[in-house]
Every structure is written in structure tokens, then in C-alpha cells.
Amino acid sequence: MSTAIVWFRRDLRLDDHPSLAEAAGAADRLLPVYAFDPREFGEREYGGPRSFAYEKTGGHRARFLRESVADLRERLRDRGSDLIVRHESPETALEGLIETTDADTLFHQALPTAEEQRVERAVEAVCADHDVEVRSHWGHTLHHPGDLPRSPETIPDTFTPFRKEIEVDEVVREPIDPPDGLPGLPSDGIDPGEIPSLSALGLDEPPEDERAVLAFEGGEAAGRERLEAYLWEEDRLREYKRTRNGLLGAGYSSKLSPWLNLGCLSPRRVYAEVERYERERVENDSTYWLVFELRWRDFFAFQFLRHGSQQFRREGIRNRTDLEWREDREAFERWCAGETGIPFVDANVRELNLTGFMSNRGRQNVASFLAKNLRLDWRWGAAYFETRLVDYDPCSNYGNWAYVAGVGNDSRDNYFDIVGQARRYDPDAEYVRTWLPELSSLPADAAHEPWAARELCSAYGVELGVDYPEPMLDLEASYERLR
Ligand SMILES: Cc1cc2nc3c(=O)[nH]c(=O)nc-3n(C[C@H](O)[C@H](O)[C@H](O)COP(=O)(O)OP(=O)(O)OC[C@H]3O[C@@H](n4cnc5c(N)ncnc54)[C@H](O)[C@@H]3O)c2cc1C
Incomplete structure (x- = not known):
């Protein structure tokens, strides 16, 4: 009997989820897990010689995250599975669950920044100690790094040549449909765990304000609703290029970013919907421009693969030691x-x-x-x-x-x-x-x-x-x- 763990990270969805699709097809038993990492909350020191402290995650984002995890759990439960939730570091949570379930494979999303990769390495070390095979998938960007005209480590440092190279012979993978059914959980005795409250995460309820452009609600369901509303119900995409510099109201831009960044929405699903819109409604400079903006998002992700932590230095990748910065x-x-x-x-x-x-x-x-x-x-x-x-x-x-x-x-x-x-x-x-x-x-x-x-x-x-x-x-x- 094979047992797989899918460790969810910034991929809080069932749709177009390469790890989940592979695990669902290969394993007899499946354990989906999400860990609220305490290192993501509370005060943090920004590294370097002149470090400063700041709060890593504020109330609005934490609330959106909680809602996204709750939505994922509900979707998994609808398919006869569950989401095991822990409030501890992923490496600790996963080690406990590996020991309880005797899992043989762990699937996870690969991410581009050093901090995220450090956590990945810690989880991989735990897996190595317990003889668990690790399979990682890249799924956060529109373009897969393996489909770029050249490796991310050698892409240009400016956007326009990067975009032009991609557009010559564009490859965007087809989104994978969510699995119809999922293998059962490894055993009945595993505590599913509670989604920590905001106060357990050390946060107050964030303010609510009726002037907000949108009541951002976390989760795949809400993300798909927003995509549906912006493209199909309100038919806004046709004028995106003209309205995107707006400031007031929901309609001037897609507002998809919160769902994209926690992975409630796949950028490839957005792309597929834009293509469908082009076939069924209109193809114009606005439909092109939304994809153009998604390429900016990819560009920055691949820049972090290329330059690593250099991106977080005050002098940046251009090593601008000539600039004076004030600390007032x-x-x-x-x-x-x-x-x-x-x-x-x-x-x-x-x-x-x-x-x-x-x-x-x-x-x-x-x-x-x-x-x-x-x-x-x-x-x-x-x-x-x-x-x-x-x-x-x-x-x-x-x-x-x-x-x-x-x-x-x-x-x-x-x-x-x-x-x-x-x-x-x-x-x-x-x-x-x-x-x-x-x-x-x-x-x-x-x-x-x-x-x-x-x-x-x-x-x-x-x-x-x-x-x-x-x-x-x-x-x-x-x-x-x-x-
Ligand atoms: C100083 C600064 C900080 C920013 N911080 C973030 C951030 O933390 N997270 C984030 O998603 N975006 C960030 N952006 C980019 C951009 O402002 C937001 O993506 C955009 O405002 C989100 O609104 P939207 O979804 O309606 O965008 P739309 O205009 O509808 O664009 C569609 C999608 O394209 C992507 N996109 C658009 N513009 C950019 C851009 N300049 N860079 C990267 N991706 C882009 C986003 O995923 C966005 O959802 C930042 C921009 C600036 C200038």
C-alpha cells in the first residue's frame, strides 16, 4: 500500500495542481497537509548589517490565508479527503505525520525565493531521514522554467527582451483539471487540526472599510468567482488596457493578484480563460495586455531564481553602492x-x-x-x-x-x-x-x-x-x- 503526502504551500487549490494530480493517480492513500509556519507571523528582523524589525504578516493577508485554507479543506472534504492543518513549522509537522502514516512519497510545490527554499531543504532533510521520496513541481508561474527559451539563470535583467524572447515561440502548458476523486486518508486516527484563529497567530481582526475596491475573500471558489465576474459577467477584459491605471472601484483591473499569489488561482487557468474570451468575445490589445502583466509576474519570479538573495539587498542586483539612503x-x-x-x-x-x-x-x-x-x-x-x-x-x-x-x-x-x-x-x-x-x-x-x-x-x-x-x-x- 503506497502512501503519499501532498504538502500545500502557495498552491491552495485543486485545479491545475501538478502535485495533487500526480499523487492522486499514483498513491493508494493520500494525506493533504498545510502548516501555518510560526516564522511567517510576528516580528521579524530584516537581515544585514543595518537590520530593522517589522511584522511579517498583517491582518488582511492572514485573514485571506485562513479563508483560503478553509476553502481548500472544504473542497478536499467534498471529495472524501481532508486537509490536515498544523500550527508549527512544516518540517516539524511533516515529520510527525510521516512517522504516523509511514508515508513513502512527499509531493510539494517548488518556490523561487531563498526563505521558501530553506524551508524546502528542511523538509527534504526530514524526508531523507525517513526514507521518503520527494517529488517537487513548479506551478506558480504562467510559464514553466523548463519551457523558457533559455534557463532562468541566464534570462535578461530587463523585462522587454525577456518578454520578446518568450513571445517568439510561446509555450504555456494546458491547465490540469482537478482530480475527480482522491485516494482515502491513510488512517482514521489522524487529528485534522484546527485552522488557527487570527489571535492564535498573534493578530487582531483587520479593519473593514466600505470604500475598499473589493471584499477580498480567500479561497479557490472566490478566486474563480472573481475571474468569472471580471471576464464574463462584467465583460471588463475588453477594456483592460484603457482602465488598468484606475484608482477607484472593482472594475478598473482584474484584482486577481491575491488569489494568484496564494495559488488559489492558477495563472495557466487565467491564461486559458483569456484565450477562451478571445475566441468567444473579442481579441484585442486589452486581452494581450493582461497576459503581458502576467509575464511581468513571471519575470520577477525568474529574476529571483537568477539573483537569489541579492534581490533583497539595499544595493540590489545593480550593486548601487553610490546611492545614499536615509534612516529617518x-x-x-x-x-x-x-x-x-x-x-x-x-x-x-x-x-x-x-x-x-x-x-x-x-x-x-x-x-x-x-x-x-x-x-x-x-x-x-x-x-x-x-x-x-x-x-x-x-x-x-x-x-x-x-x-x-x-x-x-x-x-x-x-x-x-x-x-x-x-x-x-x-x-x-x-x-x-x-x-x-x-x-x-x-x-x-x-x-x-x-x-x-x-x-x-x-x-x-x-x-x-x-x-x-x-x-x-x-x-x-x-x-x-x-x-
Ligand atoms: C512597489 C510595488 C509593489 C508591488 N507589490 C506586489 C505584490 O506584493 N504582489 C503582487 O502581486 N503585485 C505587486 N505589485 C504589482 C502590481 O501592482 C499588482 O500586481 C497589481 O496592482 C494587482 O492588481 P490586479 O490584480 O488588479 O492587477 P492587473 O492589472 O489586473 O494585472 C493582472 C495580474 O498581472 C500581475 N501583475 C500586474 N502588474 C504587475 C507588476 N508590475 N509586477 C508583477 N506582476 C504584475 C498580477 O499578478 C496581477 O494580478 C507591486 C507593484 C509595485 C509598484
Whole structure:
């Protein structure tokens, strides 16, 4: 009788799950397992000589994770199986379960970052000690590393050549349908375990806010519903390229990132649905562009395979030892609180704090403000996003931050003109006024640049320094230093 364990990680789904499909076909008995790793919660030291502490997982992401695990368990139970849940490190949890079940094979998802790989190695060591065969599958990206025109270790450091090479002869594997039935559990006596509560994870309930773009609910069911709604019910994909820089509401972009990053949705399933949409509705620059963005996601994942922990260093993969970074905690706290006095920055950060989400346009601007205008250590901002984002992904997050900070996959030294961006993407200041109600009475220009319209602000009852902060720096002077 063969017994297989499937260790779930950031692949919390049944659909297009290579490990589950293989294990279901090969083993007589199957034990699905998820471990809430205590190292993922609570305060963490960011490594390196000038380390700092931050909270690794915040409330919005933890809630989404719990919901995703609960949904997976329900789906497995519907198929006569279960999900064994533990609140301890995967290596400890799996060692106990290997001993109880006498398992002979362990399947798991392979992931690209050093921290995730360290856990993999620890689990593999336990398996070696118990004579358990390990089979790992790559399933987190759209393109399989084995299907790239060249090995991930040699891919270009800039996106455009990477994308062009892929597009010449594109290979995206067909998603694998979920198994119809699953082998039974190894024995009746195994405690299924409880999904730890937020307080057991050391967290409070995160805030809820009716202004949120979407009520993000974790799990494969909710992820498939979102895909269905965005493509088919609301028919938004046809206009994605035009709307994707939006700031308000559910419809301006797909909002698939939280489900993609915990693996509730497979990027190949999204791709297959885009192809179906192209056949059944329309094929245009918008349908192309959603896949284009998924390739950005792949690009960052493969960059981490290529450069390893170098990606987390302040100097980045470009080894920018020439840049001076400030370590001003007070300035950083103002940025975190959305109290910089620059409305477009503050509105975005407050949205993040209250909902766990921020648009791509917002992320680029607040990151540029922190790393370029304030010249604060960009990793402080990245770590703050790591805590707060419901869709946090180590590669997309640190990769994008390093890119904006000028130490990553972009050889230019660009920065964002924050007020110019605010005027362009929020012309009526509707977004800023939504998240900064204290400015809601102001005309658009004044809402974006209150320091340049003090008298007008007073006439509308808004006193800078009283109702809304004075700007924490002279933006124009900071651009002068960057030019
Ligand atoms: C500083 C900064 C930090 C970021 N941190 C993260 C993060 O932790 N997790 C994350 O998923 N994305 C991150 N992004 C990328 C991007 O902002 C989000 O993927 C996007 O806003 C998610 O919304 P959406 O699903 O509606 O995206 P859509 O516009 O609908 O795009 C579809 C999908 O493409 C992928 N994608 C889109 N843009 C990017 C990009 N620039 N880089 C990588 N993948 C992309 C995402 O998977 C997204 O779900 C970050 C961007 C910046 C500038």
C-alpha cells in the first residue's frame, strides 16, 4: 500500500495542481497537509548589517490565508479527503505525520525565493531521514522554467527582451483539471487540526472599510468567482488596457493578484480563460495586455531564481553602492500613517492600511516618493508592503520596489512626478477626496496641491497643519536633487 503526502504551500487549490494530480493517480492513500509556519507571523528582523524589525504578516493577508485554507479543506472534504492543518513549522509537522502514516512519497510545490527554499531543504532533510521520496513541481508561474527559451539563470535583467524572447515561440502548458476523486486518508486516527484563529497567530481582526475596491475573500471558489465576474459577467477584459491605471472601484483591473499569489488561482487557468474570451468575445490589445502583466509576474519570479538573495539587498542586483539612503524613522512613520502632507501619497497609503490593497498606479507613486523624494531605505517601504498587502508576493513586491528605487531591473534612474500623476490619473480628485475626507470640500487642484493654494483652502475651511498636515518636504526641491 503506497502512501503519499501532498504538502500545500502557495498552491491552495485543486485545479491545475501538478502535485495533487500526480499523487492522486499514483498513491493508494493520500494525506493533504498545510502548516501555518510560526516564522511567517510576528516580528521579524530584516537581515544585514543595518537590520530593522517589522511584522511579517498583517491582518488582511492572514485573514485571506485562513479563508483560503478553509476553502481548500472544504473542497478536499467534498471529495472524501481532508486537509490536515498544523500550527508549527512544516518540517516539524511533516515529520510527525510521516512517522504516523509511514508515508513513502512527499509531493510539494517548488518556490523561487531563498526563505521558501530553506524551508524546502528542511523538509527534504526530514524526508531523507525517513526514507521518503520527494517529488517537487513548479506551478506558480504562467510559464514553466523548463519551457523558457533559455534557463532562468541566464534570462535578461530587463523585462522587454525577456518578454520578446518568450513571445517568439510561446509555450504555456494546458491547465490540469482537478482530480475527480482522491485516494482515502491513510488512517482514521489522524487529528485534522484546527485552522488557527487570527489571535492564535498573534493578530487582531483587520479593519473593514466600505470604500475598499473589493471584499477580498480567500479561497479557490472566490478566486474563480472573481475571474468569472471580471471576464464574463462584467465583460471588463475588453477594456483592460484603457482602465488598468484606475484608482477607484472593482472594475478598473482584474484584482486577481491575491488569489494568484496564494495559488488559489492558477495563472495557466487565467491564461486559458483569456484565450477562451478571445475566441468567444473579442481579441484585442486589452486581452494581450493582461497576459503581458502576467509575464511581468513571471519575470520577477525568474529574476529571483537568477539573483537569489541579492534581490533583497539595499544595493540590489545593480550593486548601487553610490546611492545614499536615509534612516529617518520619523519620516518613515509619517509615510506609513498617510500623513506626509502630499495628498496622492497619503490617500494611497491610507487605502492600503484600511483595506490591504492599493492600485498599481498608487504603488508606483508611493514607492517612488519614499525611495526617491525622501531617499529612505527602500526596503523599509517594501517590508511595510509585505506586512500590509493582501496580495503580497516576495518576488513581485521586492522586485517592483527595487525597480522603482533604481537598484533593480531597470537601468534608468526614473522618478514619478507625484502631483503630475495625481492630476493625470485622478483629474477630479475623486480618489484623493474619497480617502482624505478632510479635503473633500476642496476643488480638484487644491485637493492635489493644498500647499500651493493656502488661501483657497482656508476659504473652504481647511487649515494646513491643523486639518491636514503641512507637506513633509518641498517636492520641487527634492526633484531638483534628482535631476
Ligand atoms: C512597489 C510595488 C509593489 C508591488 N507589490 C506586489 C505584490 O506584493 N504582489 C503582487 O502581486 N503585485 C505587486 N505589485 C504589482 C502590481 O501592482 C499588482 O500586481 C497589481 O496592482 C494587482 O492588481 P490586479 O490584480 O488588479 O492587477 P492587473 O492589472 O489586473 O494585472 C493582472 C495580474 O498581472 C500581475 N501583475 C500586474 N502588474 C504587475 C507588476 N508590475 N509586477 C508583477 N506582476 C504584475 C498580477 O499578478 C496581477 O494580478 C507591486 C507593484 C509595485 C509598484
